[in-house]
Amino acid sequence: MIHTLRIVFLSLLFLLPGCGSLGTVQPTPGAAASTALPEAGKQAQLAINEANVTLTTAAAVIRGNIKDQIWTKEQAQGYLDKVKLYRRDVDRAQEAVDAGNFINAAGQANAVRSLIVILHREVAAQARKEGAK
Amino acid sequence: MSQSKAGSIAVFADALISAVVGKLERDVIIAKVQELESSGANLDDISKAIRKMRDEAIDAAQGEIDKAR
Numbered sequence: 001m002i003h004t005l006r007i008v009f010l011s012l013l014f015l016l017p018g019c020g021s022l023g024t025v026q027p028t029p030g031a032a033a034s035t036a037l038p039e040a041g042k043q044a045q046l047a048i049n050e051a052n053v054t055l056t057t058a059a060a061v062i063r064g065n066i067k068d069q070i071w072t073k074e075q076a077q078g079y080l081d082k083v084k085l086y087r088r089d090v091d092r093a094q095e096a097v098d099a100g101n102f103i104n105a106a107g108q109a110n111a112v113r114s115l116i117v118i119l120h121r122e123v124a125a126q127a128r129k130e131g132a133k
Numbered sequence: 134m135s136q137s138k139a140g141s142i143a144v145f146a147d148a149l150i151s152a153v154v155g156k157l158e159r160d161v162i163i164a165k166v167q168e169l170e171s172s173g174a175n176l177d178d179i180s181k182a183i184r185k186m187r188d189e190a191i192d193a194a195q196g197e198i199d200k201a202r
Contacts, residue, residue: 042176049180052187056162059190063197073201080194087191094184 040102047109048097051090054116058083082119086112162186
């Protein structure tokens, strides 16, 4: 039952209105008024935060799918390896922010976030495939 | 309590987290961000907290994979 629900949820995932926002960076009104970062730095940091929230979610999905035996160990490890790879990219963007290179940082964060969205789609497609077996 | 930062993150992650790993997981992230906000945390503090949650989630997933046969 849980397996079926998970497949249904994953299948619906990219049809949900909120998921459309995954492809674009969402503004964060009023965020961190007290921060010392200039506006460009703040926007870069927010993009990084959004990428990190997405990675956190991806890791939780992977954990759930291996725990519920939806995926094999190899499948789950493959996806988690990608998450780790993207984490490294996001951390590089963070280093750029910390160094004051805000334009590069925002570009890096948005680029890796696009890759993370692709990973999510792969995850959903794979779950649908497994559910159809 | 200002919920602007938490609200933004919620909008971003809401559908994904709610649909796939359930409301509880989403609530954990948002509650932690709101807790930081209410304690006067700035963007740097919140960013560090999100990174910590990310690393913990990845470690937990790796732990689950390692346990699997």
